[in-house]
Amino acid sequence: MIFKRSKKKPKEDEVSLLDKLDMIMHRKFGGLARSLAEAFELKRALKAAGMTVNPEIYATRVIYITLIVVIASIAVGVPLIITSTVMMLKLMGVVIVILMPALTFGVMLILPSNMASSRSKAIEEELPFLAAYLTTMARGGVTPYESLIRLSEMGLFPAIRREARLILRDVRIFGLDPLTAIERNAEAHPNQTYKDFMLGYVSTIRTGGDILHYLEVKTSGLFDIRATTIKNIADRVSTITEIYIALGVVMALSFYIFFSISTIMPIGGVEALANFTLFAFLGLPGISLLIMWMIHTFQPKTIVKLNEPIKALTLSIPLAFITLLAALYFTGGLKSLLIGAIDKGAILSICFSLTLFFIVLSIPPAIVYTSIMSGSKRLPNYVADFLRDLAEVRKTGLSPEKCIISLGKRDYGSLSKVIEGIITPLSWGLPLKRAVSSALRKVKDWFTIAILTFLTDVIDVGGGGVHTLEALARFSSLLAGIERELKMRLRPYIFMPYFGAILTTVATLLVINFTVSTLEVTGFLERTGISIPFIVLLFSVSIMINAWLSGLVAGKIESGFTAAGFKHAVALSSISYIALTVTLMGATAI
Numbered sequence: 001m002i003f004k005r006s007k008k009k010p011k012e013d014e015v016s017l018l019d020k021l022d023m024i025m026h027r028k029f030g031g032l033a034r035s036l037a038e039a040f041e042l043k044r045a046l047k048a049a050g051m052t053v054n055p056e057i058y059a060t061r062v063i064y065i066t067l068i069v070v071i072a073s074i075a076v077g078v079p080l081i082i083t084s085t086v087m088m089l090k091l092m093g094v095v096i097v098i099l100m101p102a103l104t105f106g107v108m109l110i111l112p113s114n115m116a117s118s119r120s121k122a123i124e125e126e127l128p129f130l131a132a133y134l135t136t137m138a139r140g141g142v143t144p145y146e147s148l149i150r151l152s153e154m155g156l157f158p159a160i161r162r163e164a165r166l167i168l169r170d171v172r173i174f175g176l177d178p179l180t181a182i183e184r185n186a187e188a189h190p191n192q193t194y195k196d197f198m199l200g201y202v203s204t205i206r207t208g209g210d211i212l213h214y215l216e217v218k219t220s221g222l223f224d225i226r227a228t229t230i231k232n233i234a235d236r237v238s239t240i241t242e243i244y245i246a247l248g249v250v251m252a253l254s255f256y257i258f259f260s261i262s263t264i265m266p267i268g269g270v271e272a273l274a275n276f277t278l279f280a281f282l283g284l285p286g287i288s289l290l291i292m293w294m295i296h297t298f299q300p301k302t303i304v305k306l307n308e309p310i311k312a313l314t315l316s317i318p319l320a321f322i323t324l325l326a327a328l329y330f331t332g333g334l335k336s337l338l339i340g341a342i343d344k345g346a347i348l349s350i351c352f353s354l355t356l357f358f359i360v361l362s363i364p365p366a367i368v369y370t371s372i373m374s375g376s377k378r379l380p381n382y383v384a385d386f387l388r389d390l391a392e393v394r395k396t397g398l399s400p401e402k403c404i405i406s407l408g409k410r411d412y413g414s415l416s417k418v419i420e421g422i423i424t425p426l427s428w429g430l431p432l433k434r435a436v437s438s439a440l441r442k443v444k445d446w447f448t449i450a451i452l453t454f455l456t457d458v459i460d461v462g463g464g465g466v467h468t469l470e471a472l473a474r475f476s477s478l479l480a481g482i483e484r485e486l487k488m489r490l491r492p493y494i495f496m497p498y499f500g501a502i503l504t505t506v507a508t509l510l511v512i513n514f515t516v517s518t519l520e521v522t523g524f525l526e527r528t529g530i531s532i533p534f535i536v537l538l539f540s541v542s543i544m545i546n547a548w549l550s551g552l553v554a555g556k557i558e559s560g561f562t563a564a565g566f567k568h569a570v571a572l573s574s575i576s577y578i579a580l581t582v583t584l585m586g587a588t589a590i
Contacts, residue, residue, distance in 0.1 A: 249500030280542035380480035387473035
């Protein structure tokens with residue numbers, strides 16, 4: 001048989017469009033890019049950020065992206081400056097031409113430093129778990145390289161997984177030995193605690209020291225640091241909550257009183273009402289959203305995502321609007337709005353309908369969240385108890401799988417369902433890792449997921465020895481205590497939004513009633529011609545909306561999940577409506 005030689009030429013390595021652009025621009029701006037990289041120490045910043053890009057190439061990108069923005073800014077801003085007759089538009093054009101290129105240049109230069117800071121913060125939150133994992137695996141006789149491989153495949157800790165993959169890249173692609181790869185990764189890392197821990201880990205192995213003693217001592221120290229960090233987090237969240245009370249209650253109450261008086265007084269009128277509308281319907285909701293974002297930034301991050309309450313919220317939106325329209329129609333509020341006849345009865349009708357809207361909107365996600373998280377409050381404690389009992393039963397000589405099966409008869413509260421989910425596949429002969437993975441699918445407590453996943457690795461690789469299990473149980477107890485302390489320190493701040501919502505509702509309406517009574521006596525009210533019920537309606541609606549948002553803030557403080565706030569939103573909407581109704585019924589001047 002004759003074989004014909006293929007006439008096809010081997011394909012050359014394809015070069016991306018970005019690479020081609022980098023090469024072209026580097027030829028033109030190479031000298032400037034080199035000076036820029038040296039001036040701003042981009043090599044160190046990029047290395048700390050974990051960005052695999054040449055400093056000169058990155059500086060080149062900063063230059064040509066800034067030039068593109070300069071051209072675009074001139075194309076947009078100059079016509080505004082030349083053709084516009086409105087001074088505000090001219091100023092906007094000047095801002096676009098001057099500010100946008102400078103902002104782009106600055107953001108591109110500080111981006112590596114920001115990424116390095118994010119990398120440091122992410123690994124700091126997960127470092128105690130890394131130390132506990134390496135300690136338990138080392139006690140089971142697992143080598144550092146095998147631990148790295150397992151960490152690189154573990155999706156529970158994104159920051160640890162990223163560092164493990166960077167280390168394995170140096171081993172598999174650049175041919176470094178694992179210890180040298182760990183050392184290189186640690187030396188360039190922006191987090192000093194991680195750097196000290198990993199470099200000490202490498203040094204202890206190389207010098208033949210007692211690696212178990214080193215890991216246990218360092219892990220204990222890291223847990224102490226983590227406990228201090230949790231206290232700092234609680235202090236920060238409490239500070240943010242106090243700021244929210246100052247802005248969302250004290251400042252809001254002051255502005256409500258100010259606007260209620262200035263709107264009714266003859267000197268205020270429509271302009272004061274317009275300013276109040278911007279403050280109440282844009283300013284205060286913006287403050288609530290900003291506070292939730294700040295709390296989210298400070299609280300520990302987990303991979304657990306709650307999408308089910310959001311889906312329930314999406315489905316409840318149409319039903320809530322139908323309820324709102326139906327309530328307005330049957331209570332007469334819709335008719336009052338259409339004909340413009342606003343009185344006390346119409347205000348109560350509209351506020352009642354709006355309360356029903358918020359309740360119907362919030363109840364489905366609140367139910368879904370509660371059903372998902374029911375029993376999760378004490379799961380970390382039950383996990384620690386389970387691991388201690390598992391270590392004791394393991395002393396009898398039974399295999400780890402049989403020890404777990406034997407513990408199925410004991411009561412571990414909400415963890416018992418998870419244990420039953422593990423035991424059933426084990427009794428069928430399935431591997432422990434698969435059984436645990438299947439049982440954890442419906443669990444939304446990150447601590448439980450992490451520790452039981454650690455358990456499978458300890459048993460799968462290290463054999464699940466007694467000392468290893470005891471070490472894991474000890475670490476679990478420490479972590480459970482830290483998590484419990486965070487929740488206990490934040491619990492008193494949950495009630496702050498309730499106090500603020502009631503105070504704002506009652507005080508605002510009482511001030512309006514007093515102001516109207518005073519103006520009626522002096523005769524000013526008749527000369528202004530202002531619709532007092534319309535003003536009261538506007539104030540009442542804004543109070544209801546901000547009370548609902550305060551409920552979401554309370555949930556964010558409580559558990560870190562916004563979905564936890566829907567039950568508080570229902571309570572706050574109802575309480576605000578009751579306070580509003582009682583105050584309005586007693587206000588004779590409105």
